Amino acid sequence: MKAVVLDGFGGLDALVFKDIPKPEPKEGTVVIRIKAFGINHAEMHMRRGEWAESAAVSGIECVGVVDSCPGGEFAVGTKVAALMGGLGRTINGSYAEFTRAPVSNVAVIESDLPWAELAAIPETYATAWTCLFRNLKIARGQTIVIRGATSSFGLAAVNLAVNAGLTVIATTRSEARFEKLRSMGVSRCEIESPDLSTRIEEQKQIDAVLDLVGNSTLLDSLAMVRRDGKVCLAGWLGGLAPIADFNPLLQMPSGVDLTFFGSFVFGTPGFPLSDVPLQAIAADIQAGRFSAKPSRVFRFDEIREAHRVMEANEANGKMVVVHEE
Incomplete structure (x- = not known):
């Protein structure tokens, strides 16, 4: 062959x-x-x-x-x-x-x-579905932030989340990609940055964050969810460098859930x-x-x-x- x-x-x-x-x-x-x-x-x-x-x-x-x-x-x-x-x-x-x-x-x-x-479909949708429905346990009517939404993985997650009846806020590095995301049913687009939690209107009110940017934005993602809100780390579009001097006592918000998914399982x-x-x-x-x-x-x-x-x-x-x- x-x-x-x-x-x-x-x-x-x-x-x-x-x-x-x-x-x-x-x-x-x-x-x-x-x-x-x-x-x-x-x-x-x-x-x-x-x-x-x-x-x-x-x-x-x-x-x-x-x-x-x-x-x-x-x-x-x-x-x-x-x-x-x-x-x-x-x-x-x-x-x-x-x-x-x-x-x-x-x-x-x-x-x-x-x-x-x-x-x-297979890799991107299987992974996106598992992150959304198993790890984040999304439900109709919730608000989710998808960081890195114009990656193939992010686009699959946007489709599944919109189809499941969620309000989707999507991040991307280029404003030129906003139109594509809006055409898919995204409610609002934001330029991706490590301080998004300080700029987003719904700070501390977000139900879930699917973070595909990675370690460079993870702490910021945790800062924007409500009590009992969930953050799923599942991508490293921003690089593989670890979080420097991560100290959960000082940097982890109380009462929020952090979860991870790797498709190798x-x-x-x-x-x-x-x-x-x-x-x-x-x-x-x-x-x-x-x-x-x-x-x-x-x-x-x-x-x-x-x-x-x-x-x-x-x-x-x-x-x-x-x-x-």
Whole structure:
């Protein structure tokens, strides 16, 4: 099968096209004929050698059809999504014509949506849904601040939160992106800054904050929620530097909840992928309740260009790669 293999670590030329053996069926796994897959920042870090683990074939998610499933958990030909479970990290991932994923990290996603649109769903929507409905426990009528809202993850969270009946305040670094957010149902846009809590009208009244900017804004996020309000840290758009001299006694507000989610836990006993309603999310998109179209669609032979666009921060949303039929 054709695959993109990491030839060492480095720039775009580290992504090399090769023919490698197709994965063999194995108990407890599903071999998937890949139709399309999303592009993620994690894969850029893997290519550079900045990730703790990286397999020869990168790619942490995909959509496709079941090619074989020795345990019978999924019928051959079923449309499925797969994500995490070691894909691209400890086992060969989705930058190929086939992949073999653990059964625990595969979910049915039958839909009439084009493969390119289905490929924009798995990683971003599974993670956004879990942060919103599991960690933050959002409810209709609440007000949420989504920091870093024009990232692919942020846009998915905006769609889900608006569709769930919340008032959404979204932050972004550029006023030029306000119009897109408003068209998605955001009630108000704010320019992202580490002192947002001092400028926001609803200081100490916010029900929830989904912070995708990271450690540089986390204390500010905690400062804006009400008593019993919740903050979920789930992204590091502002960099990975830790909070300097963090002292909970002096810096943590009383009576607020701080929670964290990392999608690498999907497929573990506490976080089965089957908990995430990917099928219902696809149905909402197909019914037009919100749009989840990818910002850019690339052919398989354009993966280097997709990585260039991602590295240059030119994506403006979720990018996907589609195999030619």
